[in-house]
Amino acid sequence: MDFKHHPSTDFRPLEALSRDQAADEIEALREGIRHHDYLYYVKTEPAISDAVYDQLFDRLQALEAEFPSLQSENSPTQRIGAEPVSALNKREHRAAMLSLESVQNDDEVADFIKRLQRDAGGGDNDGDGDDAGGGDDAGDGNQGPVALVLEPKFDGLSIELIYDQGVFSSGSTRGDGYTGEDISHNLRRAAAVPMRLHKAPRHLAVRAEIFMPRSGFTALNRERVQRGDEPFANPRNAAAGLMRQLDPNRVAGRPLDLFCYELLEIDGEAAPATHHQLLERLADWGLKTCPLNRNAEHLDDVRAYHAELEGQRDTLDVEIDGVVIKLDDRARRETLGVRARSPRWALAWKFAPREEITTLEEITVQVGRTGILTPIALLQPVDVGGVTVSRATLHNADEVQRKDVRPGDQVRIIRAGDVIPEIAERIEQPGQTRALSFAMPEHCPVCSTEIIRDGAYHRCPAGLACEAQLVGQITHYASRDALDIDGLGEETARQLVERGLVHDLADLYRLETQDLEAMEGFGETAARNLVQAIDRARRPSLQRFVYALGIRHIGARMATVLTRRFGSLDALLKADRTALERIPEVGPEIAAAVVAFFDNADNRQVLEKLRDAGVEVEDVSEQEPAQADDSHRLSGKTFVFTGELAHYSRREAQSAVEARGGRATSDVSSATDYLVRGKDPGSKAERAQDLGIEILDEAEFEQLLEQG
Ligand code: IVH
Numbered sequence: 001m002d003f004k005h006h007p008s009t010d011f012r013p014l015e016a017l018s019r020d021q022a023a024d025e026i027e028a029l030r031e032g033i034r035h036h037d038y039l040y041y042v043k044t045e046p047a048i049s050d051a052v053y054d055q056l057f058d059r060l061q062a063l064e065a066e067f068p069s070l071q072s073e074n075s076p077t078q079r080i081g082a083e084p085v086s087a088l089n090k091r092e093h094r095a096a097m098l099s100l101e102s103v104q105n106d107d108e109v110a111d112f113i114k115r116l117q118r119d120a121g122g123g124d125n126d127g128d129g130d131d132a133g134g135g136d137d138a139g140d141g142n143q144g145p146v147a148l149v150l151e152p153k154f155d156g157l158s159i160e161l162i163y164d165q166g167v168f169s170s171g172s173t174r175g176d177g178y179t180g181e182d183i184s185h186n187l188r189r190a191a192a193v194p195m196r197l198h199k200a201p202r203h204l205a206v207r208a209e210i211f212m213p214r215s216g217f218t219a220l221n222r223e224r225v226q227r228g229d230e231p232f233a234n235p236r237n238a239a240a241g242l243m244r245q246l247d248p249n250r251v252a253g254r255p256l257d258l259f260c261y262e263l264l265e266i267d268g269e270a271a272p273a274t275h276h277q278l279l280e281r282l283a284d285w286g287l288k289t290c291p292l293n294r295n296a297e298h299l300d301d302v303r304a305y306h307a308e309l310e311g312q313r314d315t316l317d318v319e320i321d322g323v324v325i326k327l328d329d330r331a332r333r334e335t336l337g338v339r340a341r342s343p344r345w346a347l348a349w350k351f352a353p354r355e356e357i358t359t360l361e362e363i364t365v366q367v368g369r370t371g372i373l374t375p376i377a378l379l380q381p382v383d384v385g386g387v388t389v390s391r392a393t394l395h396n397a398d399e400v401q402r403k404d405v406r407p408g409d410q411v412r413i414i415r416a417g418d419v420i421p422e423i424a425e426r427i428e429q430p431g432q433t434r435a436l437s438f439a440m441p442e443h444c445p446v447c448s449t450e451i452i453r454d455g456a457y458h459r460c461p462a463g464l465a466c467e468a469q470l471v472g473q474i475t476h477y478a479s480r481d482a483l484d485i486d487g488l489g490e491e492t493a494r495q496l497v498e499r500g501l502v503h504d505l506a507d508l509y510r511l512e513t514q515d516l517e518a519m520e521g522f523g524e525t526a527a528r529n530l531v532q533a534i535d536r537a538r539r540p541s542l543q544r545f546v547y548a549l550g551i552r553h554i555g556a557r558m559a560t561v562l563t564r565r566f567g568s569l570d571a572l573l574k575a576d577r578t579a580l581e582r583i584p585e586v587g588p589e590i591a592a593a594v595v596a597f598f599d600n601a602d603n604r605q606v607l608e609k610l611r612d613a614g615v616e617v618e619d620v621s622e623q624e625p626a627q628a629d630d631s632h633r634l635s636g637k638t639f640v641f642t643g644e645l646a647h648y649s650r651r652e653a654q655s656a657v658e659a660r661g662g663r664a665t666s667d668v669s670s671a672t673d674y675l676v677r678g679k680d681p682g683s684k685a686e687r688a689q690d691l692g693i694e695i696l697d698e699a700e701f702e703q704l705l706e707q708g
Helices: 019-042 050-066 106-119 184-189 214-227 235-243 275-285 299-312 330-336 397-403 467-478 490-498 505-510 513-517 524-536 542-548 556-566 569-574 577-581 588-599 601-612 624-628 650-659 683-691 698-707
Strands: 090-092 148-154 157-164 167-173 179-181 203-211 257-267 294-296 320-327 346-350 355-367 373-384 387-393 410-414 422-427 452-454 457-459 638-642 663-665 674-677 694-696
Touching: 019 050, 050 650, 106 299, 106 320, 106 330, 106 346, 148 275, 148 299, 157 235, 157 257, 167 179, 167 184, 184 235, 203 235, 214 235, 214 556, 257 275, 294 299, 299 320, 320 330, 355 422, 355 467, 373 397, 373 410, 373 457, 387 422, 397 422, 467 490, 467 505, 505 524, 505 601, 513 524, 542 556, 542 569, 556 569, 569 588, 577 588, 588 601, 638 650, 638 683, 650 663, 650 698, 674 683, 674 698, 683 694, 694 698
Parallel strands: 638 663, 638 674, 674 694
Antiparallel strands: 090 179, 148 294, 148 320, 157 167, 157 203, 203 257, 320 346, 355 373, 355 410, 373 387, 410 422, 452 457
């Protein structure tokens, strides 16, 4: 049985196996799964499909369930089902986890490299007679060679990982460098952390950076916003937030990755003599190292590397904020030693800051889709880490007051990752005469309607009679999660409204190529493409359409809830507050917003016009309304599965139960409601029979899923 290279999923029935045979198969499966985890997470070169991987995993789970004495806490299956902890325990590090001295410019890097040569006994051996004292030879750029390793400076979370006999034993955060917090439970659920190493020494403690890849972060935040949760400010906070969870189930399935970069302790094998050899060893053991690490010898190499990574900074999937320059020779590191908090053998060279000071010229007010007024700071344009910034949001009137910014003030701008620039603070200028403090306008700057106060916000109540809100509504209607109309962004929407071509959503469907051709930035092709894209958006699903209407408080998830409950636009139109509030996820505020939207005569008219323009919202199909509120149908019911099902993997069957509010467990007990018996059932079926538990075959199980 070799599941590494030739994974066969043609398994023998469980009962046909002796304990020894099962033990052999389990061992082979564990090895195979670890190997494929390694290829997937460390090498990022998967060799099998997800479907085959799932089958191997399911088989291992089934075998372990059938032969509980063969279970092991180091099995890949044990990543699943870890228990929450009640608090994060303190953990002392084996060796101090120091920080890095960091510098901003290459003169200091030149000094550092010179020092390395001198203090580590290398001397100035480039033959130009330049002595090591001055550190001012940045002009020629080349000092004598000194073996260095260059690495990105990751902006993640520094952690310690400990392996004993090649098996993951614990992990902790850096904390103050001496004591951190035990996060083993969460690391066990982070798939990028290997639970077992290949041919590793008896004992190993390594330092690594765990982080959330930018791509995963964007997706996670989208999901959070759609659910109505606060988005994380940046990937670093997201990763740190996950690592400090008490319940490891929140970590499972989250996009987390890591790079290992230092050795803290090793036992049972000599430590590699150089850092680049250590990086190779780490990779041999199965620990992920960064592919951007590089060997170097001269200041020029370091400069080139710094420039290259700074250029790639925004396109890399990992956030980095500089480069780390390390002495390669580990014995020489020892001789150099450490300062109070940082070693003398390494240096961080940070990228240009994404922070700048500029003048606030004016505060204007922008009107959004829902009529909310947002104060915007117009700034004297300034380059912040390679991007010219001329505007920053001030959120609301309270925020302007809190920051006390006024036209003419000097302000500090920060730009983190891809997010919109923010004003961090005002910089006090003694003796300066300041402008009057900002006040929100009393009338809408776009349509002159009187502004009303809405909690922390100011709002223009004119609705779609206000052009700014109409532009916002069109943009939202066309956005990706709504009707996904390609080529209809904010700029186009604004032109359509300003030129009087569109007065409401229904007008979009009457646009013709000639109308669009006259607009700025539109040629014949673009005009034709947009008309076609709008035409394709005539049969939206109910969920997308409800979301696209831009009803207050109705995000994508709530649109799903309403769709499931009502199944058709007509049914939703008829719903009153009582009917809406009967839905568990819907509170009084949401119910009121939905009713108010559909009661509004203008909105009714737009819906009517959309219908006349040929927009047909697709009802949820015939049998689906029965499933409409299926999220609770199996609520409180506990299922156990045994044997193989023909149409479901174990995971699919479990998810199907969970999607309906039920629970799937692995052991039969008096708390079990149903035992689902597949092909080649195990001993659980007998136990269920003994306990008088209802036993379902696959067809009965499917029926239960469908009808409840
Ligand atoms: S080596 C003793 N290498 O930067 C030197 N650190 O204060 C140990 N960091 O929180 C650190 N990327 O976690 C090292 N390639 C890298 C790094 C790195 C990021 C972090 C480190 C620490 C901070 C420096």
